[in-house]
Amino acid sequence: MKHFIVSLSSILVASTLTLSAADLLSQAKDSGLVPLPKDQAGIEAMLKEYGVKFSAFSQEKAELGKKLYFEPRLSKSGLISCNTCHNLGLGGADGISAAVGHKWVANPHHLNSPTVYNSVLNSAQFWDGRAGDLADQAKGPIEAEPEMATPAKLAVQKISSLPEYQSEFKKIYGRSGVTFDNIADAIATFERTLITPSRYDAFLNGDDKALSKAEKEGLQVFLDKGCAACHTGVNLGGSMQSFEVAGKYKFADLGDFKGDANGMVKTPTLRNIAETAPYFHNGAIWSLTDAIKEMGSIQLGINISNKEAKQIATFLQSLSGEKPQVIYPQLPIATDKTPKPEL
Incomplete structure (x- = not known):
């Protein structure tokens, strides 16, 4: 009988944990x-749903x-690529506060480079x-001084000067x-x-063992504090939200960045966030816990303690996903028609 009671107790505890994971x-x-x-x-299907x-x-x-x-060679200097x-x-x-571009000049607005991983699923x-x-976005950095x-x-002249590219474009675009x-x-x-599935995605897909107990507790605090008000959707961000x-x-x-005409700012994705310091649009905060506490203050009007952060x-950390293997490509050899770099 004692053995039966212990076994029953174990089943009840396991059931409670399962229900807790299901509730979360x-x-x-x-x-x-x-x-x-x-x-x-x-x-x-998701892009259609988002109207992208x-x-x-x-x-x-x-x-x-x-x-x-x-x-x-898509850059004027011949040194900078995407x-x-x-x-x-x-x-x-890029791991620095403000992007560095042509002639090694920092971004004049002191803007930080956001991650390209999973960016296709941003709504902005x-x-x-x-x-x-992303196609509209790709044009901007190429042309921006x-x-x-x-x-x-x-840019067209440079790429057209390389027969290998000409052949590929004709095959694909007619x-x-x-x-x-x-x-x-x-x-x-x-x-x-450039999609990075993570243990977090496995949890959302029903694997309640994909996250550790501490990670589940962190997710609960994340939800309880209201972080998902802005960091929501498939990218836990990527949409335009009010700032401050x-x-x-x-x-x-x-920097002088103030958002769009209505003061709205694109919410950064939280995917792979542990790998993409520094944080915020101007890359001013290097500590993830400091960034979390700052967001609590300026966005939610609450104090997030050190423990909660x-x-x-x-x-x-569970949002750090598996990166696709990308082998550096061998690029076409320049020809006499290829415009020379301008430094």
């Missing part, structure tokens, strides 16, 4: 948290886009949300061939493959 999962989903799609078809533009996906187009993503500021080996960012691109999809400083006409729109579309197609709702950001004067940070 239900609460997370009720808060709008969504797992990553498992394939490109799932990404397309996209072109047809193909592996050939993604491979072309990968070359262009690593192509430094990967310079969105380094795939550094969490899809750029800190001020001025682009609605503080970044790659290459006018669209020159008669339109090498255009600035097609260059951006190919880069965006490659970026669609309840208080003043203590580093607001670093550490608990939330522990949960956020």
Whole structure:
């Protein structure tokens, strides 16, 4: 009888834990948290749901886009590529406070480079949300003087001067061939493959053992504190939200960025957040727990204790996902027609 009581007690404890995990999962989903799609078809379905533009996906187009993503000749200097500021080996960012561009000048607005991983599922691109999809976003840094400083006409001229690229563009895009729109579309197609599924996604998909007890406790604090009010959806961010709702950001004067015309700012994704310090639009905070406490103050109007910040940070560690293997491509050899770099 004693053995039966002990066994029954163990079953009841296990049942309670299971129910607790189920309740946490239900609460997370009720808060709008969504797992990553498992394939490109799932990404397309989600983009349609979000009203984000996209072109047809193909592996050939993604491979072309990968070359262009690593192509430094898309910059005026011939030194800067997309990967310079969105380094795939550094969490899809660059690990510095303000992006450094043409002539090694820091971003004049002191803006931090956001991660490119999972960015296809953001509903807005750029800190001020001025682009609605990755193809539009890809054009901006190429042409911007503080970044790659290459006018669209020159970008087309550079890529068109390389027969290997000409052949690939013709095969994929037909008669339109090498255009600035097609260059951006190919880069965006490659970026669609930069999805990083994590243990957090496994938990949302029903595996209650995917997160540790401490990570589940951190998720509960994250939800209880109201963090999911802005950090929600598939990317736990990526949409435009009001900033400084309840208080003043203590580093607001670093740089002149004030958001869009309505003071709205793109909420950073929390995916891989442990790998993408420094934080905030101006890269002013290097500690994840400090960033969490600052958000509590300026966005939620609450005090998040050191213990609570550490608990939330522990949960956020579970958002570090598996990165796709990306082999650095061999790029076409320049020809006599290829415009020379301008330093």
